[in-house]
Amino acid sequence: MTISSLIVAILLIMAVAVEWLCLFGLLVMRNPYDRLHAIAPASILPPLFVAAAVLVANGFSASGFKVIAVALVLIVSGPLLTHAIARAARIRETGEIALRD
C-alpha cells in the first residue's frame, strides 16, 4: 500500500465516520432545530474529505476540478439550506419570524 492510497483510505474513512455521527444525531434529536444542528457538519466535512481524497488519487485533473465544484456547491448550499429550513420551521410553528417580547 502506497502513502497516497493510505491517505485516500484515511480521508474516506473520516468522511463516512462524520456522516454516521451526523446520522446518529439526526436519529437522537427530537425537534427540527436540533436535527439541523446535528446534520450541519455533514454538508461541510465529508465533501471536503472526499474532494481531498480524489485530488490525492487523481491530482488536479478534469475530474478533480469537477469534484471540487461539487464539494464547493455542497459546502456553500448546506448552510443556506439549513437557514431556509430553520426559518420555515419557525414560521410554521409560530406564524411569524420575529421574536415575541
Next chain:
Amino acid sequence: MNIWLWSALGLVLGFVPCGWVITRARMMGSLVALQMAAGICTLVLLLIAQGLHRPSFLDIPLAFVLLTYPATLLFAHFFERWL
C-alpha cells in the same frame, strides 16, 4: 470492490436512518432528513464515479447537487405556510 466503492456502500447504508426519520418525524423533521439524504446521495454518486474509473459519471453528482438546492428551497417555502 475498491476503497471508493466500500465507502459508497458505507454511505448508502445511511439512507436507512434517513428513511426512518422521514417516515416517522413531523413535516419539518422529515425535510431535515431529506436534506441529509440528498447530501449523502451526492457523495455516493461521486464515490461510485471514482470507484468505477468513469470520470464522465461525475456530471451526475454535479447536476444532482445543483438541482437539490432549489428543490429543498421549494420544499421549505411550501412547508412554511401552505402544506
